[in-house]
Amino acid sequence: xxxxxxxIDGAIKSVEADVDEPLLYALTDKLKLKGPKFGCGLAQCGTxxxxxxxxxxxxxxxxxxxxxxxxxxxxDGLAKNGQLHPVQVAFVDEQAAQxxxxxxxxxMHAVALLEKNPKATDQQIKDGFANVQCRCGTQIAILQxxxxxxxxxxxxKA
Amino acid sequence: MNPxxxxxxxxxxxxxxxxxxxxxxxxxxxxxxQAIPSVVGPPPTALDTWIKINADGTVLANFGKMDCGxxxxxxxxxxxxxxxxxxxxxxxxSLGDTRLSxxxxxxxxxxxxxxxxxxxxxxxxxxxxxxxxxxxxxxxVLASQLSVDNGKVFITSNPSKSVTYAELIGGKNxxxxxxxxxxxxxxxxxxxxxxxxxxxxxxxxxxxxKRKDIEAKVSAVEHYTAHIRPxxxxxxxxxxxxxxxxxxxxxxxSSIAHxxxxxxxxxxxxxxxxxxxxxxxxxxxxxxxxKWSNVNGPLGGGEHNTFNYIRQATPTAANxxxxxxxxxxxxxxxxxxxxxxxxxxxxxxxxCAFQSHARIAPSCGVVDVRGDQVQVxxxxxxxxxLRVGIAKFLGVPAENVQVKWMHGAGSYGxxxxxxxPYEAALLSKEFGRPVRMQWSREEGIAWDPKAPAxxxxxxxxxxxxxxxxxxxxxAKGFNGWDVRxxxxxxxxxxxxxxxxxxxxNAYNFxxxxxxxxxxxxxxxxxxxxxxxxxxxxxRTAHLRAPQEMQTRFGQxxxxxxxxxAAGMHPVDFRLKHMQDPREIEVVKTAAQRMGWPNKATKKSxxxxxxxxxxxxxxxxxxxxxxxxxxxVNKESGRIWVKKVSIAHDxxxxxxxxxxxxxxxxxxxxxxxxxxHEEVHFNEKRVTSVDWNTYKxxxxxxxxxxxxxxxxxxxDKPMGGAGEPAIVCFPAAIANAVFDATxxxxxxxxxxxxxxxxxxxx
Numbered sequence: 073x074x075x076x077x078x079x080i081d082g083a084i085k086s087v088e089a090d091v092d093e094p095l096l097y098a099l100t101d102k103l104k105l106k107g108p109k110f111g112c113g114l115a116q117c118g119t120x121x122x123x124x125x126x127x128x129x130x131x132x133x134x135x136x137x138x139x140x141x142x143x144x145x146x147x148d149g150l151a152k153n154g155q156l157h158p159v160q161v162a163f164v165d166e167q168a169a170q171x172x173x174x175x176x177x178x179x180m181h182a183v184a185l186l187e188k189n190p191k192a193t194d195q196q197i198k199d200g201f202a203n204v205q206c207r208c209g210t211q212i213a214i215l216q217x218x219x220x221x222x223x224x225x226x227x228x229k230a
Numbered sequence: 231m232n233p234x235x236x237x238x239x240x241x242x243x244x245x246x247x248x249x250x251x252x253x254x255x256x257x258x259x260x261x262x263x264q265a266i267p268s269v270v271g272p273p274p275t276a277l278d279t280w281i282k283i284n285a286d287g288t289v290l291a292n293f294g295k296m297d298c299g300x301x302x303x304x305x306x307x308x309x310x311x312x313x314x315x316x317x318x319x320x321x322x323x324s325l326g327d328t329r330l331s332x333x334x335x336x337x338x339x340x341x342x343x344x345x346x347x348x349x350x351x352x353x354x355x356x357x358x359x360x361x362x363x364x365x366x367x368x369x370x371v372l373a374s375q376l377s378v379d380n381g382k383v384f385i386t387s388n389p390s391k392s393v394t395y396a397e398l399i400g401g402k403n404x405x406x407x408x409x410x411x412x413x414x415x416x417x418x419x420x421x422x423x424x425x426x427x428x429x430x431x432x433x434x435x436x437x438x439x440k441r442k443d444i445e446a447k448v449s450a451v452e453h454y455t456a457h458i459r460p461x462x463x464x465x466x467x468x469x470x471x472x473x474x475x476x477x478x479x480x481x482x483x484s485s486i487a488h489x490x491x492x493x494x495x496x497x498x499x500x501x502x503x504x505x506x507x508x509x510x511x512x513x514x515x516x517x518x519x520x521k522w523s524n525v526n527g528p529l530g531g532g533e534h535n536t537f538n539y540i541r542q543a544t545p546t547a548a549n550x551x552x553x554x555x556x557x558x559x560x561x562x563x564x565x566x567x568x569x570x571x572x573x574x575x576x577x578x579x580x581x582c583a584f585q586s587h588a589r590i591a592p593s594c595g596v597v598d599v600r601g602d603q604v605q606v607x608x609x610x611x612x613x614x615x616l617r618v619g620i621a622k623f624l625g626v627p628a629e630n631v632q633v634k635w636m637h638g639a640g641s642y643g644x645x646x647x648x649x650x651p652y653e654a655a656l657l658s659k660e661f662g663r664p665v666r667m668q669w670s671r672e673e674g675i676a677w678d679p680k681a682p683a684x685x686x687x688x689x690x691x692x693x694x695x696x697x698x699x700x701x702x703x704x705a706k707g708f709n710g711w712d713v714r715x716x717x718x719x720x721x722x723x724x725x726x727x728x729x730x731x732x733x734x735n736a737y738n739f740x741x742x743x744x745x746x747x748x749x750x751x752x753x754x755x756x757x758x759x760x761x762x763x764x765x766x767x768x769r770t771a772h773l774r775a776p777q778e779m780q781t782r783f784g785q786x787x788x789x790x791x792x793x794x795a796a797g798m799h800p801v802d803f804r805l806k807h808m809q810d811p812r813e814i815e816v817v818k819t820a821a822q823r824m825g826w827p828n829k830a831t832k833k834s835x836x837x838x839x840x841x842x843x844x845x846x847x848x849x850x851x852x853x854x855x856x857x858x859x860x861x862v863n864k865e866s867g868r869i870w871v872k873k874v875s876i877a878h879d880x881x882x883x884x885x886x887x888x889x890x891x892x893x894x895x896x897x898x899x900x901x902x903x904x905x906h907e908e909v910h911f912n913e914k915r916v917t918s919v920d921w922n923t924y925k926x927x928x929x930x931x932x933x934x935x936x937x938x939x940x941x942x943x944x945d946k947p948m949g950g951a952g953e954p955a956i957v958c959f960p961a962a963i964a965n966a967v968f969d970a971t972x973x974x975x976x977x978x979x980x981x982x983x984x985x986x987x988x989x990x991x
Contacts (some may be wrong), residue, residue: 090509097509101465106457107450111591111639112671113512116921119590148450156449163448167440167887170299170895171640173446174590179448201929205921206591208299208640209898211929212936213891 076136081149087136094137095131096120099146107147107176111205117181118177118204122146128184147176150183158228159183163214170208177204182218190191190226194219266412270618270628274332274420277404280353281310283361287381287396289314289321291354294334294418295346296326296611296635298642300892300952301441302342305884310346312434313354313426315378316395326613326635335415336515336612337641338715340850340950343884353408356422360404365393401516428881429944436944438887443637455636458596458607460664465508466657467515467668470502470677473914474529475762476522485519494518495657498729499765504657504665515670525914528762532912536683537581542708543758547709547737560754565689568700568750572691576795578788580688581977582707582780582960583908585681587645587773588924592674594638595651598664599624604631608651609638615716616648620655623720642899644771646678648717653725675924677724679771680909682708683736684739686784690748696796698807703741703753703785709776710738712760712769740777742785743848746807767916768909775953778849779903779960783978786845786961791974797928800965801826801844810942812853816877817846819939820855823875832969837865840872843965845958852880852949856900856958858933860966867986869963871901873935876955881946892951893938900959902927908979925981958983 073088080103089098096113099105099122108131111119115130122131123145142147150157156164159182169175178201185192192200197218206214272279272292282290291310297303303323311318324330334346358378365383366373370389377386384392394400408420429435439842446452471478477499486492489827491506492514503514530539569575596607597620604626610616613633621628633651646669654667669677684707691699712733713722720733739755761768793803801821808814821827821973824842832841842859859873874897883889906925910918918924960978967976973988 074579078476088931090513092513093509097507099513100456101459101508104457104459105450106452106454109454109591110284110668112920114671114920116671135647147448151449156445160445160448164440164445167301167444167891169444170891171638172299172444172452173454173637175448175641176450198929198932205590205926205928207588207899207926209834209900209902209927211898211927211932212894215929215932 074137076140078136078139078144079142080144081146089135089136089171093136095122095134095136098136099131105146105148109173109176111174115126116203116205117174118181119174121177123180123182123184126184126188128181147179150179157183158224159186159218159221162217162224166213166220167215168210168213168217174204174206178206178214182221186218186222186225190222193224197222252471267414267649269332269414271328271614272330272332274349274410274418275407277353277356277406277408277422277491279332280350281357281404282593283357283395283398283399285401287320287394287400289316291321291323291350292331293323293325293346293350293612294331295342296337296613296857298337298611298952299640300478300895301443301801301888304439304441305343305888306347306350308434308439308884310354312432312903313351313609314358314381318383318434318439320381328614328617328633331419333414333614336610336667336716338416338611338613340954341416342952342953344851344948344950345416346708349418349427351917352419355424355426356406356408357404359424360406361395361398364398368398370391377506401495404896418811431942432948435884436882439885440887448635452637454597455594455607455609455638456591456668458636460596462573462663464504464506464657464663464665465511465668466502466504466654466663466665467511467670468653468673469503469515469520470673471520471522473522473525474767475525475765478520480521480525482519486514486517489514489517493661495660497656500725500728502653502657504661508668514584527913527944529768529911529913529915530761533910536584537685540683540685540708545756546759548756549754560752562702562752565700565702565750565752569689569691569702573694574692574795575689576792577689578791578976580686580784580787582684582686582783583979584683584768585773585907586675586678586909586924587642588675588678588926589639589641589645591639592669592671593646593650594666594668595654596664596666597651597654597658599655599658600775602626602630602854604655606631606633606651606655607636608633608647609636609641610647610651610717611641611643612648612716615718616651619648619717619719619722620652622651623726624655625660642774643776644679644713644715646674649723649725652717652720652723656725659899665712672758672919675918675920677767679769681714681773682710682739682777684708684777684780686781686782687897688788690788690792692792692796696798698748698792699753700750701748705739705741705755705777705781706782707739707757707780708760708770709757710740711736712766713771715772724765733764742781745810745813745846745848746804747809748807768911774899775957778847778953778991782845782847782957783960783964786958787976790843790965799827804846810848813846813848814878815941816853816879817844817853819877819941820844820857820875823937823939824857824859834970839862839864839970841966841969841971843962843967843969845961845965847957849957850950850954852878852951852954854878854954856955856956856962858959858962858966860963862967864989865972867982867984867989869905869980869982870931871933871963871986873937874933875937875939877941878951878955879941879943880949882944882948883940883942884948886940889940889951890938892934893955895957897933897936898927898931899925900956901931901963903956904959904963904978904980905931906979906981908981
């Protein structure tokens with residue numbers, strides 16, 4: 073089985089994976105990450121999302137082999153020096169989780185969106201989540217959290 | 231009683247103190263004339279089972295239920311902290327661990343607080359009494375001369391003389407017995423000599439406390455079942471037939487020989503693969519060649535024939551289970567006689583589709599069978615019952631099985647949560663290694679137990695004065711529980727049926743509570759035979775507010791229809807027939823938020839028609855009225871809920887922020903079920919296999935305005951807050967669509983295509 077060198081959250085990790093093995097299983101099964109999760113395996117729900125070169129991708133469908141020499145960011149590495157990312161802080165403050173299983177997808181999409189566009193409008197935020205699913209029905213609190221994070225991040229950058 | 235209307239920001243930023251009234255109420259189930267059930271696990275009669283004071287003075291409370299994602303542990307900690315007089319952050323609540331907690335029934339019927347908190351409340355009160363008595367001896371005073379502040383017992387008149395809980399008992403046992411009511415499950419209760427506090431004394435109960443698990447969940451620290459990976463683990467996937475009910479005739483093990491370490495497994499009609507990595511298991515499940523038996527049209531005529539099938543089917547049972555509100559004696563003759571002489575008779579049928587729990591992640595279970603000892607990690611709603619069921623399945627004593635409830639994907643009733651753990655147990659026993667079974671997305675929708683499809687038939691008569699002369703309610707649908715709401719026995723899971731455990735013969739549906747007082751009122755239910763008797767992908771089970779949504783869709787839609795026929799506003803018509811002041815208050819309050827009785831919101835502008843409607847649900851010890859203002863796009867048929875107002879009375883509110891979160895969740899899941907969710911299937915198989923073929927609500931469905939009114943009644947017992955509101959959505963929305971367009975939709979979900987068609991005919 074080939075070994076791939078992946079840049080995950082700023083560190084180079086070696087992972088043994090099948091040539092067709094999607095990144096999700098390399099991350100969860102081999103590297104024991106807990107952020108990206110299996111939800112559908114069909115790139116429909118967003119629960120497995122990681123950022124590749126800043127773009128949210130569905131790790132359940134992207135082969136590990138295609139991701140060498142790219143920068144992968146995960147929920148596991150989002151906090152820096154013990155400080156949660158402003159999006160995570162907003163999710164805690166707004167209590168934006170029920171079962172929390174899908175939170176990874178919403179947070180990673182929010183991070184990608186707000187780091188690129190800290191002044192995203194409410195409509196841009198809503199549009200940004202058109203393909204992220206939450207079954208518990210936490211969308212109300214989640215969008216509120218993303219807006220709170222936006223307000224903080226846009227002030228910080230100004 | 232003034233309703234308090236608190237917006238989201240207030241909840242998040244402040245602890246809202248709520249008015250506290252008088253009188254608590256204790257619950258002890260029937261204790262007489264019943265054999266004492268045998269207890270597996272920690273004895274409910276021991277105070278030490280429930281409450282532990284650690285050496286550092288923190289408190290462990292062992293709760294025999296779990297959390298469905300609403301942070302119930304926070305409210306439990308409030309109640310324990312309140313009775314013990316310690317701060318909330320000192321209390322840690324363990325959830326659903328069969329090693330630690332007695333069987334309190336698991337997540338069930340919104341009973342988490344209204345029943346589940348009572349033994350812990352009583353145990354905590356007894357623990358405080360014993361600690362204070364102990365302190366009295368140590369300090370040489372009477373117990374009545376002592377006070378407690380945050381775990382420190384002191385002489386009221388001389389606070390410098392004190393002793394802490396940690397010093398009194400930290401790390402040691404109480405070794406005291408409680409009186410148990412001999413009930414296992416939701417009704418379990420215990421009592422000591424101490425009387426719990428009167429609600430007027432509450433300092434912690436009634437204030438908002440945030441959940442502690444959310445930070446762990448949003449920072450990739452929380453362990454879900456999916457993360458449990460013991461050493462030497464095997465990954466497993468099941469292999470399902472393309473035609474429901476097909477049996478494997480030949481399994482070609484050589485078809486997966488190219489996948490290193492992959493092995494196939496067959497027992498009865500259960501086929502699975504195991505492998506050393508998760509990806510290898512997935513590949514093996516796709517590659518395994520199985521020759522299946524031929525089955526002819528196992529699922530009737532498919533979804534297009536569902537309601538014909540129900541209409542024509544000979545019932546399997548009718549109103550036969552008193553435990554579910556059915557009455558053995560019911561007589562439709564007086565109602566039919568009254569209708570036959572009425573000036574006006576109205577009749578309507580309401581249709582409700584099959585729906586799936588469709589958890590965001592399908593079933594996952596990790597099981598380690600070592601000899602006759604079994605460890606299970608699962609996100610089941612009923613860990614204690616799963617313990618008993620897996621023990622039966624493997625043929626070991628229940629004492630040898632331990633189940634640790636883990637956080638998992640949200641569950642919403644008897645979902646697929648119990649399925650993978652059973653399968654993992656079977657495979658772990660076979661291969662002698664820990665096994666992690668993960669269902670696929672397709673299995674999580676197509677093979678999940680379903681909420682039953684049904685037809686609610688309504689009739690009413692009006693006399694010349696437009697008074698109701700008779701009221702007829704009949705629910706006819708698929709059985710509410712082909713599998714029971716607990717996994718207490720193998721026939722209640724797919725793999726059990728696949729390996730020869732015959733499906734039980736129990737039937738239920740439901741009828742609505744009698745919110746309205748009508749003359750000659752009759753209601754009953756009938757169930758119809760399943761399409762496929764054993765191991766069916768269409769087998770039914772409880773889905774959040776089981777059979778309440780279906781029955782209320784009929785009842786609460788029809789009452790609007792009768793109101794219009796009687797020339798009255800539907801709210802006024804309801805109020806004319808209601809008696810319970812708590813029901814009346816929620817209906818009036820929600821209606822007022824929509825401008826009733828003054829303002830009519832109905833309007834039409836271009837392709838958008840706007841109107842509002844309301845529905846009521848009383849149940850789970852609580853009262854909810856949901857009013858929805860909708861926009862109907864007359865061209866596309868799409869419905870958007872522009873504003874939702876909920877008036878909610880769940881008696882004593884323990885943690886208002888938790889009630890708010892529960893209601894926000896019910897809004898989104900309620901309109902998801904009202905507008906989008908239906909299981910598609912043909913005569914061979916379920917064709918809802920993913921999020922494209924089983925649509926749920928998304929961000930586009932978020933209402934424009936969310937308006938929650940909490941009616942707090944500290945003098946009333948705690949009611950459930952996880953289900954009453956969600957029941958109302960299909961009827962409230964259908965009533966609003968009628969208000970907006972004059973077109974009555976009598977089927978849910980109200981998908982755009984059908985609404986469009988209805989508007990054009």
